[in-house]
Amino acid sequence: MLARANRVVHAEDFRAVVRRGRRSVTPAAVYYRLDRAPQDPLRFGVIVSRSVGNAVDRNLVRRRYRALGRQFVDAGVRGSDVVVRVLPGSAQRSWATLADDMHNALDASLMPR
Template identity: 40%
Template sequence: MLPRDHRLRDSDSFRRAGRGRRAGSRTLVVHLSTPDAAGPARVGFVVSKAVGNAVARNSVKRRLRHLAREQLDTLPGAAVLVVRALPAAAGAPSAELRSDLERCLQRVMA
């Protein structure tokens, strides 16, 4: 579980992250925005019905939350990260999700 102050909850923050840098892979798309404000890095997830039924969507969200928590230290301060799962994420093993997330984060932070 992500700590409370690192969770992205309001729709306006999700929209703002869409204006930042973007990188994609077979299983997910990452949007990163670095606002001028101070504060902790925050992470949000978008998993649509195209990924699968409720069980599949929640499973993907849980795995992505765990992987994103490991990456919090690498994010710049006050960054807003949105991870959007693609339909292929439902059948992908966690190792593939981890490598895709790491690769996408490297691309948007470069």
């Protein structure tokens, strides 16, 4: 579980990241990244719509992306908000595929491997 300081929780914050953030698209998700002050913690949010699947599939994908976000927080990444909008079909992708997509979609300078 991500600490509250490392989660995007307010609708206004989600809206700001999606509207003003840089966008990267993969077959599994759309990633939005908005830079903040370098000393601010990395904040991570996930948007999963009903088109992804039933509740079990949606929760599985949400947990996987939160765990990937936790890896980046633990690596010491700071100064950005990242929002992931999950696309249909993501529930059938493997953990390794989702992790590779996320690493490739976000800048290597922001998200170290």
